[in-house]
Amino acid sequence: EDKVVQSPLSLVVHEGDTVTLNCSYEVTNFRSLLWYKQEKKAPTFLFMLTSSGIEKKSGRLSSILDKKELFSILNITATQTGDSAVYLCAVRGGATNKLIFGTGTLLAVQP
Amino acid sequence: DGGITQSPKYLFRKEGQNVTLSCEQNLNHDAMYWYRQDPGQGLRLIYYSQIVNDFQKGDIAEGYSVSREKKESFPLTVTSAQKNPTAFYLCATTPGTGFPNYEQYFGPGTRLTVT
Numbered sequence: 001e002d003k004v005v006q007s008p009l010s011l012v013v014h015e016g017d018t019v020t021l022n023c024s025y026e027v028t029n030f031r032s033l034l035w036y037k038q039e040k041k042a043p044t045f046l047f048m049l050t051s052s053g054i055e056k057k058s059g060r061l062s063s064i065l066d067k068k069e070l071f072s073i074l075n076i077t078a079t080q081t082g083d084s085a086v087y088l089c090a091v092r093g094g095a096t097n098k099l100i101f102g103t104g105t106l107l108a109v110q111p
Numbered sequence: 112d113g114g115i116t117q118s119p120k121y122l123f124r125k126e127g128q129n130v131t132l133s134c135e136q137n138l139n140h141d142a143m144y145w146y147r148q149d150p151g152q153g154l155r156l157i158y159y160s161q162i163v164n165d166f167q168k169g170d171i172a173e174g175y176s177v178s179r180e181k182k183e184s185f186p187l188t189v190t191s192a193q194k195n196p197t198a199f200y201l202c203a204t205t206p207g208t209g210f211p212n213y214e215q216y217f218g219p220g221t222r223l224t225v226t
Contacts, residue, residue: 004153009151031212032212034215036217041219042115042217042220043201043217044217045215045216048212048214050212088153088154090153092212098156098159098169099154099156099215101146101153101154101155103151103153104153
């Protein structure tokens with residue numbers, strides 16, 4: 001059965017800390033891995049990764065994919081309270097090429 | 112102002128009543144999806160549609176129904192057969208058909224509470 005597992009489930013840090021969120025997957029017919037940020041409403045797209053070892057970066061956020069070890073990490077440096085959200089990882093693949101979502105990591109950044 | 116709209120934002124219903132959630136998009140995207148999100152669980156796919164007048168069941172379609180009469184609209188009906196309908200419902204779209212390798216765009220969601 002295709003699955004996506006995120007860790008930790010939740011995390012509390014202080015402003016200025018660096019955090020690393022993990023996403024591992026077992027999905028047949030892998031096509032891409034996507035990261036979303038969800039702040040109590042619509043998930044907003046962060047990154048899509050298709051190639052192993054190539055870092056995607058946007059400001060303080062960055063992500064990298066390891067297709068050999070079947071995982072991805074999302075790094076957030078110099079965290080701010082506005083980074084508080086649920087971060088969702090999703091993998092496109094499986095028999096029907098749909099998105100398979102992990103349960104998410106709840107990040108709380110304290111002042 | 113392009114995007115996906117879902118209405119209403121909050122919806123309350125009595126057990127045993129059917130309820131329809133609206134999803135409208137003006138992105139000209141071909142594919143539309145309905146997800147359900149419960150606390151501590153990831154998004155689970157209910158139904159999806161890749162073209163007008165065609166739709167397929169997702170992983171948890173029992174107790175739900177959809178229609179796709181127009182490209183812009185993909186309403187979801189939660190029927191009385193759905194055992195645990197209270198949840199946050201998200202509509203999403205992607206351009207193109209055949210599950211192209213694009214990100215999905217999400218609407219703001221509808222929080223349904225059934226008592």
